[in-house]
Amino acid sequence: xxxxxxxxxxxxxxxxxxxxxxxxxxxxxxxxxxxxxxxxxxxxxxxxxxxxxxxxxxxxxxxxxxxxxxxxxxxxxxxxxxxxxxxxxxxxxxxxxxxxxxxxxxxxxxxxxxxxxxxxxxxxxxxxxxxxxxxxxxxxxxxxxxxxxxxxxxxxxxxxxxxxxxxxxxxxxxxxxxxxxxxxxxxxxxxxxxxxxxxxxxxxxxxxxxxxxxxxxxxxxxxxxxxxxxxxxxxxxxxxxxxxxxxxxxxxxxxxxxxxxxxxxxxxxxxxxxxxxxxxxxxxxxxxxxxxxxxxxxxxxxxxxxxxxxxxxxxxxxxxxxxxxxxxxxxxxxxxxxxxxxxxxxxxxxxxxxxxxxxxxxxxxxxxxxxxxxxx
Numbered sequence: 001x002x003x004x005x006x007x008x009x010x011x012x013x014x015x016x017x018x019x020x021x022x023x024x025x026x027x028x029x030x031x032x033x034x035x036x037x038x039x040x041x042x043x044x045x046x047x048x049x050x051x052x053x054x055x056x057x058x059x060x061x062x063x064x065x066x067x068x069x070x071x072x073x074x075x076x077x078x079x080x081x082x083x084x085x086x087x088x089x090x091x092x093x094x095x096x097x098x099x100x101x102x103x104x105x106x107x108x109x110x111x112x113x114x115x116x117x118x119x120x121x122x123x124x125x126x127x128x129x130x131x132x133x134x135x136x137x138x139x140x141x142x143x144x145x146x147x148x149x150x151x152x153x154x155x156x157x158x159x160x161x162x163x164x165x166x167x168x169x170x171x172x173x174x175x176x177x178x179x180x181x182x183x184x185x186x187x188x189x190x191x192x193x194x195x196x197x198x199x200x201x202x203x204x205x206x207x208x209x210x211x212x213x214x215x216x217x218x219x220x221x222x223x224x225x226x227x228x229x230x231x232x233x234x235x236x237x238x239x240x241x242x243x244x245x246x247x248x249x250x251x252x253x254x255x256x257x258x259x260x261x262x263x264x265x266x267x268x269x270x271x272x273x274x275x276x277x278x279x280x281x282x283x284x285x286x287x288x289x290x291x292x293x294x295x296x297x298x299x300x301x302x303x304x305x306x307x308x309x310x311x312x313x314x315x316x317x318x319x320x321x322x323x324x325x326x327x328x329x330x331x332x333x334x335x336x337x338x339x340x341x342x343x344x345x346x347x348x349x350x351x352x353x354x355x356x357x358x359x360x361x362x363x364x365x366x367x368x369x370x371x372x373x374x375x376x
Contacts, residue, residue: 004029005083006076009037016093016135018149020044021054025088028073034088035073045081058084060127060150068118070138070148086148094137094145094199103199105233109263111137112196114145116260119192122147123185123256130183132191133172134198170211170218171204175247178215186249189259193244196237201229205245219247236265 004010005026012025015036026037044050058075065071074085094111097103103111115137122129129150136149174190177183197205205224206217223245226238240262246252253259 005037005039005078006074008074009035009083009085011037018135020050026085028085036086036088038084038086040082042081051082054082054084057150060122061086061148064118064121064125064127066118066121068114068144068146069121070146089138089140089146091139091141093135094139094195095134097139098134098199098202102202102230105200105237108196108199109237109265110143111145111199112192113260113263115147115192115195116256116263118147119185119188119256120260122150123188128183128185129188129191130177131169131172132188132195133169134195137195170214171207173215173218174249175219176249178218184249185255186252189244189252189256190246190249192259193241196241197226197245200226200233200241203229237263 008028008030010027010029012027015023015025017023021038021040024037024039026035027033028035040051040054055075058072061069062072062075070089071087072084073087076083115132119129127150129147131149132147136147138146138148140146172191172194174187177187194205206214206221208214208217223242226233226241227235240259243262244252244259253262
C-alpha cells in the first residue's frame with residue numbers, strides 16, 4: 001500500500017478499530033483538508049459478503065445528505081483493499097463522552113434529537129442503519145451528534161445477510177433481530193432507546209458475560225427501570241426511552257419522527273394576564289343641602305303660610321241670600337210596574353272550573369294529551 005492512498009490521501013494515526021475495518025486520520029492532498037479514511041481489514045477483503053457490506057456503506061451514506069450524518073467524500077480501492085473517505089470530526093465519539101460520566105437529561109435529549117433527525121432521513125430513503133451504538137456517533141465541536149458507520153446498513157431490495165447470521169452489537173439488538181425477523185425501522189429505534197439508557201446510567205440494560213447470554217437476557221429478563229438508577233430524570237424522557245425498548249415492536253414508536261416529537265418537552269401553557277379587578281362602589285347619595293339653604297327654605301315656607309292666613313282673615317267669603325225652592329203642582333207620573341222575566345244562563349258542568357291547576361298542555365298544569373301520556 002502506498003503512503004498516499006489512491007494517490008491522494010495521506011494516512012496518519014489510527015482513530016479507531018471495528019469488527020471489519022479500522023479508521024485512520026488522513027489528509028486530502030488535493031483539497032488540503034483533514035479526512036477520516038476507513039480501511040477494510042485485508043483478511044476480510046477477499047470475503048464477498050463482507051466486501052459488499054463495506055461497499056454498501058459508502059453507497060448508503062453517500063445517498064444521504066443530512067447535517068447529522070457523517071458525510072462521505074470518496075470511496076475506492078487501493079491494492080485490493082477497499083476504503084471510504086469521510087469528513088473528519090475533531091470531537092470525541094459518544095462512547096468517550098459517556099465514559100467520562102452519565103449524561104444529563106438535557107444532553108441526552110439533544111443527542112437523541114440529532115440522531116432521530118438522521119434516522120428520519122435514512123428511513124425515508126429506505127435505508128436502515130442496523131448498528132446504532134455510542135461508538136458510531138461522532139460529536140462535533142458545538143456538541144451536535146452525527147451518525148456514522150452505515151457498514152451493515154440495508155437498503156430496500158438489498159439482501160446480503162447470510163442465513164443464520166445476525167449482524168450488529170448484541171447489547172443493541174432488538175428481540176426481533178435476535179430471532180431472525182426481517183429488519184425494520186423499529187429495530188433502529190430500539191437500539192436508540194438502549195443508547196439513551198446507557199447515556200443516562202452508564203450501564204447497558206442487558207449486558208452479560210458473553211453475547212449469547214446477553215441476547216438471552218434481551219429476550220427474557222426484565223428491564224431495570226431508569227427511574228431506579230436515575231431518580232432525578234424526568235418521567236417524560238424515561239417513558240420515551242423505555243417505550244422505544246419495548247419487546248413488542250407494536251408498542252414502540254411508529255417512526256423516528258414520532259419518537260423525536262415525543263422527546264420535546266411539553267409546551268408551557270401561556271397564562272393570560274388577569275385584568276385588574278374593578279372595585280364596584282355603591283352609588284353616591286345625592287348631595288345634602290347645606291344648613292343655610294335649609295334655614296332659608298323653612299323661613300320661606302313659614303312666610304307663605306302666614307301670608308295666606310292674613311288674606312283669609314281680611315277677606316271673608318261673600319254672604320249669599322237663601323234660595324227658596326220652587327214647588328210645582330204637577331206630580332210625576334210613574335208607569336205601573338211590569339213583571340220582567342228572569343234569565344239564568346246554562347253552562348256545561350265541565351267548563352265551570354277555570355281556576356289555577358288546569359294548564360294548556362305545555363305548562364305545569366294538567367295537559368290535554370291522552371291520559372297517562374304527558375306531552376314531551
